[in-house]
Amino acid sequence: MTTYNWDLIERLLHEVQNGAPSYTPRAYAEDYAAEKGTEGEQTENLDHLKAVAGEYEKLLLDRGYIESRPEEQGGTGSNYLLTPRGLSLLSLIDSSIPGNDHPRQVLDEQEDALDKVTFDEVASKAQIA
Numbered sequence: 001m002t003t004y005n006w007d008l009i010e011r012l013l014h015e016v017q018n019g020a021p022s023y024t025p026r027a028y029a030e031d032y033a034a035e036k037g038t039e040g041e042q043t044e045n046l047d048h049l050k051a052v053a054g055e056y057e058k059l060l061l062d063r064g065y066i067e068s069r070p071e072e073q074g075g076t077g078s079n080y081l082l083t084p085r086g087l088s089l090l091s092l093i094d095s096s097i098p099g100n101d102h103p104r105q106v107l108d109e110q111e112d113a114l115d116k117v118t119f120d121e122v123a124s125k126a127q128i129a
Contacts, residue, residue, distance in 0.1 A: 001110075002112040005056075007036075010090065010094060012053065013066075013086060013090040015028050017082055023057070029049045061080070064083055066080040066083060088119075092123060
């Protein structure tokens with residue numbers, strides 16, 4: 001069973017949503033770790049967290065959660081847009097939305113929650129939210 005750091009994925013998706021001119025997952029992982037540290041939470045080894053953020057970028061891109069921003073929309077080859085699947089994932093795991101624990105729990109119960117078919121099936125069920 002594959003487990004994911006939903007907080008880190010949420011951070012990465014928010015950065016895509018905010019339209020950063022250059023998407024830098026390793027820097028976002030560093031910011032995430034610093035933020036968690038100021039909240040008194042322990043995080044994984046920073047180098048490992050940065051590596052995971054890079055792996056998540058590739059996974060999110062390969063599985064259709066994010067896509068390269070077109071040039072006519074300011075695309076530089078190093079920035080992205082959320083796809084409908086990415087928007088759906090963000091809406092499920094967004095910590096600013098009350099009750100986000102249940103969707104994260106349902107996702108954690110899947111063999112691989114970010115598998116395209118699995119995610120689309122789980123996200124289509126009204127009771128997850």
